[in-house]
Amino acid sequence: MSAAKTNSGRFFEDYRLGEVIEHAVPRTVQGGERALYHMLYPARHALHSSDAFAKDCGLAESPLDDMIAFHIVFGKSVPDISLNAVANLGYAECRWLASVWPGDTIRSSSEVIGLKQNSNGKSGVLYVRTTGTNQHGAVVMQFVRWVMVRKGDLDAPAPETVIPELVGAVDASDLAIPQGLDFTGYDFTLAGEPHRLGDYTVGEIIDHVDGVTLTEAEHMLATRLWQNTAKVHFDVTSRPDGQRLIYGGHVMSLARALTFNGLANAQVMVAINAGAHANPCFAGDTVRVWSEVLDVAQTDAPGVGAVRLRLVATKGGAVGALRGEDGKYLPDVLLDLDYWALMPT
Template identity: 80%
Template sequence: MKTNAGRFFEDYRLGEVIVHAVPRTVKMGERALYHALYPARHALYSSDQFAQDCGLPFSPLDDLIAFHVVFGKTVPDVSLNAVANLGYAEGRWLAPVWPGDTLRSESTVIGLKQNSNGQSGVVYVRTRGLNQHDLPVLEYVRWVMVKKRDFAVAAPEAVVPDLAKSVAAADLVIPAGLDFSRYNFALAGEPHRLGDYAVGEVIDHVDGVTIEEAEHMLATRLWQNTAKVHFDATNRPDGRRLIYGGHVISLARALSFNGLANAQMLVALNGGAHANPCFAGDTVRAWSEVLDRAETSAPGVGAIRLRLVATKGAAGALRGADGKYLPEVLLDLDYWALMPV
């Protein structure tokens, strides 16, 4: 058989290392398309001159471009037959991705747990993105609910990895040379420094974007994500195409510019959940909560830990009285970003 129907839950083995196919060289075309698809306008990723004034040789590609490319490589081997992408943990951006870099991905299976219905199970993988020098640029853990092919296959021994609740500030990787001591707040778009944000503060990012069918499918193809639920309307009983969760992440991150224009570089992904499905026609809004602040060793550079929530509802609303996510909440993401002090 020449074709590949994708892996099912019973096809994974604990400790298995999966080398994902099709390395990809990323250039300015990816940036142009990224900025066309999302309202992304953080200055460090828009201007070589701004980046050079911050100590970098020129402007790197957006951190979420690296995430999407690395993630997309994994889909044929990890989530082609996924029911849902459930969460993230222990993510770190380890080096900037520059135009002309070639990225590839590899994943290690670190956990398996069959669901009680016997028809699916959860697969945990630790994924690394590497550049053309075999240097890691990104790593993260994610867990996915995957269908079983044969319901009669016995369940494997359940192994659920013990994952850190967050990346420690001391473990954040600061890009070499980064220096915010000459940071131009006027060109960045807002005057707010790290000290202007209080732990517990909630920021309503005000704006919204309505997702269109063609737009989300173009974005998902751009990242070479082949998951059936995003393209094939016959794959779900309701006949609807599910929006790729990364598309929602990028929309929310871009919307957060209004209020967090100086949260420039993503350096860690502490945790995240796609709380409810998103479909074409949904209008996505975003709000953030400040969770923590930290100093770094780089001149003028601090770190801010944020909860980023994408929602169809009101800012600040997250869970109901039962502790479950409200039905209008699409994404709950916990991350660290670098900001001038």
């Protein structure tokens, strides 16, 4: 009998601290990704919708949505990092470092920076720093994520526990501004709202009003689009409850798109300071979102400011409600995302 040629994926005991994993299958992106993205999510930010608008903002054309870059870089890593995951847990130190344009080819690699076996001995938490590059070798984005991964051999010894020290937030001075971006001639009418950076105050909470009820079909189409092969998103036998877990990135993109009503001028995502998938999400859940303004900052780019936002997605929770008296996330909270975006001053 010949040796097995199929890949069942890595388990927790298969990772070694410091190893760098080059992920397979680079992907060339075109305008089709934009069209499919706008079909799956109510994404309407003008800079990512219109070449003419982008040119008026100093760019050569409209770049692909920032979350498209995230999904592709993330999706490349799944077969090596989270094929046997229980759940993706959180993010930190995420920065978009270069725009992704139609015609770019994206690949990714991950470095193992932390390991911690869970007390039940059946799984562990894996920390990786994933880097996405284009065909020129330029880094387009980088992020840390941690994921709970099953053990394949329950008798395998636990590794030495190493939990990486991560910065609490990306400093505004370290944000990468797209080359040439200029908001001095910004057209607020075409963008959809009149609100500029100075109209937002720290501590302000914005109810984005709209909601979307999730279906099985759309989340599986989206997850396949990003070539994410994690079993929990497709195979109902992968979870004890017999449900397909909705890819957390799908919730992120949906939530970000829903912020258009109230944050239409937060055009470019440039960093994620922290993120947590607070509770599992399934088909039938109706996602609603609210944002809290955490900080505002100026940048060196003409007319361009930065706003730091907490984006919270819920399946019916009250606006502004996040944690209970015990400090744990409320059961209706799906996503808690702290990010920086660029908007006109």
